[in-house]
Amino acid sequence: MPNQSPFDTTQNIFQNRDVLDVDDYQPEQLIERDEQIDEYASALEPILNGWKPNNIFVYGKTGTGKTATTHYMLNWLRHDIQEQSSAVEGSDKKDSNTTSSTNLEVVYLNCEALTSSYQVAVELLNDLRDEAHQVATRGHAPNDIYNWLFEEIDNRNGVVLVVLDEVDHIGDDDTILYQLARARSTNNLKNSNLGVMGISNDFSFREDLSPKVRDSLCEKEILFPAYNATELTEILKRRAEKALYDDAYDLGVLNSSAAYAAKDKGSARQAIDILRNAGDLAQKKDLDTITPDLVKEAKGIVERGRVSEMIGGLSPHGKYALHGLAIASKNNETPIRTKELYDYYRIVCQREQTDTLSVRALRDHLAELDLIGIAKEDQRNAGRGGGKYKQFDLDVKVDAVIEAFKSDTDVHHSMDNSF
DNA sequence: GATCCACAGGAAATAGTGGCTT
DNA sequence: AAGCCACTATTTCCTGTGGATC
Known part of the structure; x- marks a missing residue:
């Protein structure tokens, strides 16, 4: 092969680019999070004795180290348990009653795609069961699922730690949290100890929990500030x-x-x-x-x-709503109130040849846009004669939105011919 | 300090999808 | 196949609300 290879592997910049891969790279040292690590440690310590750990509720915005710190702690936990058991085996094998090591099972579940307690319960159950005994995601009575779940947990004869990342995606039905947090007191578990960790980036999620759940789930709270x-x-x-x-x-x-x-x-x-x-x-x-x-x-x-x-994660009408907002923004009409934005939204729907949804539905889509941080809402009150209303504006650059819509399959008409 | 506006947003109903058990 | 069940996206109806104005 006389020709030069098309690949250029000379590196002037990176000695190891993977270290800057946020999703894959787990730093072995965590910095700037000492406080949180200490709090974690004290809440999880009981596990090493085979006792029930404190339930933990962790909150902080994305990118504040919640997930990284959690994995860091779980790795240490597994490591220490491992050492414990090899120490036991090394000593007197016959008399393992007194110094027996702890069985630990960690179930880590990201609830991002799970929107109900039921789905989380099924997912947990399937994580605990082997391939041959998986259950379907629909069609079962909720009570069956919960019973099976506790059966599996109890079978572990040790400590089971359930980690629910992004719990706020469950929505306002907190049955699963209620069940898990109170499993001990309701006598569902006889042989195992269950600990629950909830991780959320939505601060208000904690407030929306029913009081009973809040008390038992939030025995320990750890805050990750920006x-x-x-x-x-x-x-x-x-x-x-x-x-x-x-x-x-x-x-x-x-x-x-x-x-x-x-x-x-x-x-x-x-x-x-x-x-x-x-x-x-x-x-x-x-x-x-x-x-x-x-x-x-x-x-x-x-x-x-x-x-x-x-944008990729939005439903079609969520996109149309955003598209309408972007046009309004281009026209320098933002912040714009819901009623006026509805007109823009309607135009977008017409051009996309879809039915227009009701104002009520648009309100839901706009709330969603605010939640994910692509738009921001602002409540106003003009008093008697003016009334209460909301105004919306983009929370990102208009051009970034326009750019993103160009490569979107749900929106066929680009902003260029929007006027 | 009572009034009142322009909405916000909760609740229930509806329709459609898909999967379970018997 | 019948009778369950969960989930999603929507509509319709309606009650709640905060503060400038009276």
Whole structure:
């Protein structure tokens, strides 16, 4: 093969790009989260004695280290239990009654796609059961599911720790939490101890729980505040040391990446994403260093990516509502109140040749847009004669929205011919 | 301090999908 | 096949609400 390979593997920027992969890379050291680790430790410690741990409720926005810290703690927990059991085996095998080790089963479940208590219960049950005894996601009586679930847990003869990430997706039916949190007192469990950890990025979720559930689920609460720019810089330093070549970046680059993210959501994910993208840009342009300009460009890329992702998760009418809002924004008519936005929405529906939904339905879609953070709502009250109403505006750049709609299959008419 | 506006948003009903048990 | 069940997206109906104005 005389020709040169089309692959260019020379690296000026990254010594290990994977370190900047937010989803896959688990740092072995967590920084800026000592307080939370201590609180976790004290709540989980009883497990090492085979006792019931405190139920824990964890909350904080995305990218504040909830999931990373949780996995970090679970790894330590498994590690310590493992050591315990090998210590027992090493000692007197016959007399294991007194020093027996603890059986621990951790069930980690991300509830992102699960919208009801029922679905969570089925999912948990299937996680505990083997391949041959899986149950279907519909068609069973709820009580059967719960009974089977407790049967499985009780069979474990040890401690079962159920971790429910993104619990707020369950919605307002908290039966599963109620069942799990109170399993002990209702005598459903005789041989096992059950601990529940709920992780949520919605602060209000805790308030919406029924009082009984709140008391038992929130025995221990751990709050993950957003990172400030200084903390983000520290985090980036750690990552950059491993991910990048020393002379490929300077402190200024880390500072500005951190600053952009801190100003927006205070999310470590975002800061790391910006840095990685800046590195990719430098690589593509065959540069030896990451420049401030590239960081700025990377910030734009990350924001556009976020917007596309959010739009991708919307239902068709959610998209039409957003499209209407974007047109209004282009027309400099935002913030716009619901009633007027309805007109824009109707136009979008006409052009997409779909039926227009009621105002009530639009209100639900707009609430959804606010929830995911692509739009922001603002309640106003003009008093007697004016009344109470809401105003909406985009919470991201209009151009990012327009860009994202160009590659969307549900919206066929781009904004370019929207006027 | 009572009034009253323009909505917000809860509740129930409806319709359609799909899967269970017997 | 009949009679269950869960879930989603929607409509219709209606009660609740906060503060500028009277």
